[in-house]
Amino acid sequence: MTDAIRADDVRVVYPDGTRAVNGVDLRVPEGEFFGFLGPNGAGKTTTIRTLVTLLRPTDGSVTVNGYDVGDDPESVRRSVGYMAQETSIDEELTARENVEYMAAAYGIPKSERAERADELLNLADLLDVADKSAKTFSGGMKKRLDAVTALVHHPPVVFLDEPTTGLDPKARNRLWDYFREINREGTTVFLTTQYLEEADQLCDRISLIKDGEIALTGSPDELKNEVGGDILELEIAPSDVDVATRLAESGDVFHDAVVTETDTGISVGATTIRTHGADYFAELRDAGVAVDGFDVRSPTLDDVFLAVTGEGVEDDKEAASDTEVAA
Ligand SMILES: Nc1ncnc2c1ncn2[C@@H]1O[C@H](COP(=O)(O)OP(=O)(O)OP(=O)(O)O)[C@@H](O)[C@H]1O
Numbered sequence: 350m351t352d353a354i355r356a357d358d359v360r361v362v363y364p365d366g367t368r369a370v371n372g373v374d375l376r377v378p379e380g381e382f383f384g385f386l387g388p389n390g391a392g393k394t395t396t397i398r399t400l401v402t403l404l405r406p407t408d409g410s411v412t413v414n415g416y417d418v419g420d421d422p423e424s425v426r427r428s429v430g431y432m433a434q435e436t437s438i439d440e441e442l443t444a445r446e447n448v449e450y451m452a453a454a455y456g457i458p459k460s461e462r463a464e465r466a467d468e469l470l471n472l473a474d475l476l477d478v479a480d481k482s483a484k485t486f487s488g489g490m491k492k493r494l495d496a497v498t499a500l501v502h503h504p505p506v507v508f509l510d511e512p513t514t515g516l517d518p519k520a521r522n523r524l525w526d527y528f529r530e531i532n533r534e535g536t537t538v539f540l541t542t543q544y545l546e547e548a549d550q551l552c553d554r555i556s557l558i559k560d561g562e563i564a565l566t567g568s569p570d571e572l573k574n575e576v577g578g579d580i581l582e583l584e585i586a587p588s589d590v591d592v593a594t595r596l597a598e599s600g601d602v603f604h605d606a607v608v609t610e611t612d613t614g615i616s617v618g619a620t621t622i623r624t625h626g627a628d629y630f631a632e633l634r635d636a637g638v639a640v641d642g643f644d645v646r647s648p649t650l651d652d653v654f655l656a657v658t659g660e661g662v663e664d665d666k667e668a669a670s671d672t673e674v675a676a
Pocket residue numbers: 363364365367368369387388389390391392393394395396666667673
């Protein structure tokens with residue numbers, strides 16, 4: 350299978366010396382729904398801006414749809430759609446005018462623009478409001494319209510940089526349907542998101558980036574298997590957290606426990622939760638720890654993220670800045 354996106358040992362150093370991307374390799378085959386995750390400041394936006402030619406890599410090579418981003422940026426731009434974090438629609442225009450405006454910008458002949466607008470607005474479930482001004486739209490509708498304008502030239506690859514941030518679950522779900530549909534029709538999708546459930550639902554494969562380096566790559570299930578074992582959620586009093594943590598980490602019961610404090614107590618991840626959990630409960634009882642409730646579950650992508658990055662996903666995002674040129 351041909352790679353739609355290929356990055357080899359890409360490095361980006363900003364003029365102030367910040368090493369934002371530190372030797373990233375990526376292979377995204379044609380037709381894949383690919384997720385790119387990482388904590389704030391990990392290098393996601395820098396990477397995506399490099400892939401869409403808005404930023405020049407300091408080192409390494411990138412090809413998108415077979416075009417080299419350094420040698421042939423124009424061809425790359427024509428062959429990709431890019432939905433940036435901030436919407437690029439003109440709220441004074443109607444939905445249809447926005448799409449037709451972008452179609453004109455991409456050089457699509459006038460005779461084809463109306464049909465293209467109908468097709469895309471229909472796909473995004475916006476056809477019945479096509480002639481309404483975009484400023485009357487909800488946040489979700491604006492995002493869907495923005496996604497449509499990124500696809501007006503039928504690019505084989507589309508880059509979505511946190512497309513659903515700030516949307517309610519219903520609006521998010523409608524965008525997911527749209528992304529699934531364009532992917533089903535053959536578009537390669539490169540998605541960054543802070544919603545791990547979103548990545549789990551949509552992506553065939555995911556790479557996790559940390560400190561400018563890829564830490565882990567695989568299907569959502571492969572990543573969850575990396576965590577190993579299961580998770581025990583324990584409801585205990587705050588005053589018992591230290592002793593319960595010590596017992597879990599002592600090596601007496603579990604040899605590989607990873608303990609995280611939660612709102613209601615602790616969560617313990619270990620390969621032998623299901624087989625040795627009862628022994629742990631006995632130790633807790635002997636130590637005088639009262640267990641108010643518990644649950645055993647399989648790992649989620651949140652657990653993978655936590656294990657790899659040592660932190661949860663933050664949701665206080667700053668808007669991306671404009672075009673930059675790296676050193
Ligand atoms: N123009 C710039 N000049 C210098 N350093 C920068 C610039 N833009 C980003 N950085 C730094 O580069 C690193 C990677 O930033 P980047 O925005 O790519 O991360 P990110 O994973 O997209 O983060 P976020 O999720 O917060 O958008 C960070 O340390 C950031 O502070």
